[in-house]
Amino acid sequence: MISQVLAIAIKDLRLLSRDRGALFFTIIFPVIIAVLFGMVFGRMSTPGALDVVVVVTEEGPLARSFATALQADPALRVEIAENKERAVEIVRRGKAAAAIILPDGFDARAETLFTGGSMPLDLLGDPSRAAELGLLEGKLMEIGFRQFMLAVTDSDRLGRQTTDIKRQLENSKDLSEGERSAITKIFAGTQELSAVRKAEGEKQTKKVDGMSEFRPVRIRTEMIAQNKADPPSTYAVTFPQGIVWGLAGCVMAFVTTLASERAQGTLTRLRAAPLSMHLILASKGLACVVSSMIMQSLILALGWFVFDIRPINLPMLLFAMLVIAISFTALAMMIAALFRSGGGTDGAGRALILVLAIVGGGSIPLVFMPPVLKSISVVSPFRWAIAALEGPLWRGGSISDQFASIGSIAIVGLVCAVISLGGMARWRRGM
Amino acid sequence: MLILRDLRRAFGSLQAVDGVSLQVNRSEVVGLLGPNGAGKSTTVAMATGLLRPDSGEVEIVGYGEPMRVRARREVGLAPQELALYEGLTAIETLIFFARLYGAPVHSGAIQSGLEEVGLASRGKDRIGTYSGGMKRRLNLAVALIHKPSILVLDEPTAGVDPQSRAHVREIIRQRAAAGCAVLVTTHDMEEAEKICDRIAVMDQGKIRAHGTLSQLVAAHGISQGTHARGLEEVLLNLTGRSLRE
Numbered sequence: 311m312i313s314q315v316l317a318i319a320i321k322d323l324r325l326l327s328r329d330r331g332a333l334f335f336t337i338i339f340p341v342i343i344a345v346l347f348g349m350v351f352g353r354m355s356t357p358g359a360l361d362v363v364v365v366v367t368e369e370g371p372l373a374r375s376f377a378t379a380l381q382a383d384p385a386l387r388v389e390i391a392e393n394k395e396r397a398v399e400i401v402r403r404g405k406a407a408a409a410i411i412l413p414d415g416f417d418a419r420a421e422t423l424f425t426g427g428s429m430p431l432d433l434l435g436d437p438s439r440a441a442e443l444g445l446l447e448g449k450l451m452e453i454g455f456r457q458f459m460l461a462v463t464d465s466d467r468l469g470r471q472t473t474d475i476k477r478q479l480e481n482s483k484d485l486s487e488g489e490r491s492a493i494t495k496i497f498a499g500t501q502e503l504s505a506v507r508k509a510e511g512e513k514q515t516k517k518v519d520g521m522s523e524f525r526p527v528r529i530r531t532e533m534i535a536q537n538k539a540d541p542p543s544t545y546a547v548t549f550p551q552g553i554v555w556g557l558a559g560c561v562m563a564f565v566t567t568l569a570s571e572r573a574q575g576t577l578t579r580l581r582a583a584p585l586s587m588h589l590i591l592a593s594k595g596l597a598c599v600v601s602s603m604i605m606q607s608l609i610l611a612l613g614w615f616v617f618d619i620r621p622i623n624l625p626m627l628l629f630a631m632l633v634i635a636i637s638f639t640a641l642a643m644m645i646a647a648l649f650r651s652g653g654g655t656d657g658a659g660r661a662l663i664l665v666l667a668i669v670g671g672g673s674i675p676l677v678f679m680p681p682v683l684k685s686i687s688v689v690s691p692f693r694w695a696i697a698a699l700e701g702p703l704w705r706g707g708s709i710s711d712q713f714a715s716i717g718s719i720a721i722v723g724l725v726c727a728v729i730s731l732g733g734m735a736r737w738r739r740g741m
Numbered sequence: 742m743l744i745l746r747d748l749r750r751a752f753g754s755l756q757a758v759d760g761v762s763l764q765v766n767r768s769e770v771v772g773l774l775g776p777n778g779a780g781k782s783t784t785v786a787m788a789t790g791l792l793r794p795d796s797g798e799v800e801i802v803g804y805g806e807p808m809r810v811r812a813r814r815e816v817g818l819a820p821q822e823l824a825l826y827e828g829l830t831a832i833e834t835l836i837f838f839a840r841l842y843g844a845p846v847h848s849g850a851i852q853s854g855l856e857e858v859g860l861a862s863r864g865k866d867r868i869g870t871y872s873g874g875m876k877r878r879l880n881l882a883v884a885l886i887h888k889p890s891i892l893v894l895d896e897p898t899a900g901v902d903p904q905s906r907a908h909v910r911e912i913i914r915q916r917a918a919a920g921c922a923v924l925v926t927t928h929d930m931e932e933a934e935k936i937c938d939r940i941a942v943m944d945q946g947k948i949r950a951h952g953t954l955s956q957l958v959a960a961h962g963i964s965q966g967t968h969a970r971g972l973e974e975v976l977l978n979l980t981g982r983s984l985r986e
Contacts, residue, residue, distance in 0.1 A: 317840035325828045575822030579883070582789050582820075583841040584813035 318593030336559035344552025348545035359387040361406040370417030408435040428528040437533040454527030545617040550699040554672040556605040564598040564642040565659040602635035626702035637723025644726040647733025694719040748797035757783040759946035770923040772937035780946040781926040817889035827869035842887035858882040874905030944980040
């Protein structure tokens with residue numbers, strides 16, 4: 311019995327592999343959809359700039375100046391959050407690569423730049439975006455230097471700081487009288503320089519050499535896990551969409567082979583062979599499941615290795631793929647069982663699959679769908695297939711959430727299987 | 742041996758087969774003749790277990806009714822349609838059907854099957870590239886690949902050239918000589934005369950006459966006072982000359 315089942319399944323897969331039209335709609339077309347839609351949706355968002363969220367926990371001129379400098383930088387797309395919790399939430403949702411926190415006492419610490427201090431920054435980053443975080447640290451250092459240079463050339467601030475330092479010198483008990491006198495002369499010169507600059511107006515200071523060891527910014531980095539509520543890229547959305555079309559191709563290939571078996575009389579020959587009709591359909595179903603699995607694997611492998619869509623739960627993803635393959639085979643069987651003529655199966659089946667695929671999010675992602683269409687989409691098994699794939703692919707969530715999505719498509723498959731069994735009973739009555 | 746006993750089958754109000762009884766013995770070729778719509782294909786479908794009779798029974802002697810898996814292994818069917826997968830080669834086709842019937846699939850068995858129908862040199866070509874005659878011969882080879890004891894051939898030479906026709910007839914006779922029970926439906930009077938040991942003439946779901954060619958001519962060959970020259974006259978005398986749908 312097993313050798314008979316395998317013989318029919320292998321025969322169907324061999325015929326599928328030699329049918330260029332079926333191959334195109336099962337593999338090539340879904341890939342085109344996935345890549346093309348990914349590019350189109352990708353261009354709809356502004357690429358290039360790195361999304362960061364900034365929190366100023368204590369208002370002050372230096373903190374404000376630093377935040378303004380971040381906002382003005384073309385390499386960054388900055389969102390200001392009211393508090394750290396909100397910033398963390400934004401990063402967890404994947405809306406930003408990192409949160410930059412200007413902590414309490416930022417201004418006070420920034421005032422100590424001339425005495426070896428530095429501006430403190432807390433960087434809360436998404437660990438999956440390590441490369442972007444590295445770039446961001448460099449960018450923060452660059453902005454820190456710019457802020458420092460501004461401080462150096464800000465005569466008011468320079469004067470204020472030297473006055474403070476002079477007062478500290480006068481009160482210092484650790485210095486000898488000679489040392490105190492010498493250092494006081496230096497700062498007197500600095501104050502004079504500040505006065506001259508003020509008189510001449512602010513001038514752009516040339517780049518200061520020999521400051522490679524100087525770090526105006528002290529970054530304390532902390533990683534926060536993203537909950538993946540949003541896709542890491544548009545391709546993560548469009549590849550499941552592509553798989554929808556691949557599933558449609560597999561279902562149609564199955565329905566078409568059954569229709570052509572009827573039309574060509576080969577089904578008669580199979581039925582005359584020593585195996586039951588259920589076994590014949592199970593064999594053809596096995597071919598449909600295998601072709602669906604191959605198609606899903608190829609598309610997801612392409613997404614992984616070329617578009618860096620790394621599944622967050624691979625075992626769950628494989629399980630979802632298997633359930634989807636079986637459920638869509640049940641859908642194909644239902645179509646084949648409902649229409650008795652080969653032409654009816656082929657024509658009506660194609661129309662039904664096309665409508666279900668479009669409504670289920672094959673052409674427009676669910677997030678962009680108008681509310682009415684989104685409500686209608688619940689009847690489409692393609693919608694549930696996308697949901698079942700997205701969970702372990704990028705959406706994440708709890709295991710029970712992911713099982714719920716996979717369970718939904720399994721229920722759809724079960725309903726299709728029950729209906730197809732009813733249809734096959736009609737066939738048998740006609741025998 | 743194949744035995745049909747009082748088979749009846751209706752489709753809605755149409756009584757397609759109405760009390761057909763027939764026996765096909767080992768080493769015997771029995772022809773089922775009749776105009777279109779006579780009930781030949783329905784009878785063949787019931788004989789091979791594709792269709793359940795409303796009443797009556799079919800017996801594959803020693804194996805039971807043809808719905809049984811064991812009984813089906815004993816039957817080779819060549820349907821009227823060229824029931825072949827055009828995307829497969831002849832070798833792949835024979836291996837596939839041999840597997841379905843649990844027959845040997847080694848290259849010797851497959852090559853022998855191809856040689857029998859004169860397709861050994863084209864075994865690796867896809868069926869889609871074959872002529873009608875080649876497809877018809879392969880259609881027969883599929884029915885023969887598991888060496889059945891009963892052959893049911895539904896118009897096995899329809900639409901083929903004289904060479905292929907002669908080859909197919911020869912194969913049928915050889916298989917009968919080897920002990921096979923063969924049931925053939927045909928419109929071709931010449932074919933029936935040449936290969937059938939006995940002939941059953943069917944019309945409107947019933948067997949109108951049954952016997953050897955000479956018995957039929959003797960019994961039904963008188964037409965308007967003239968002795969019929971052949972089977973065609975017998976058929977026309979039994980089924981009438983009005984056109985059928």
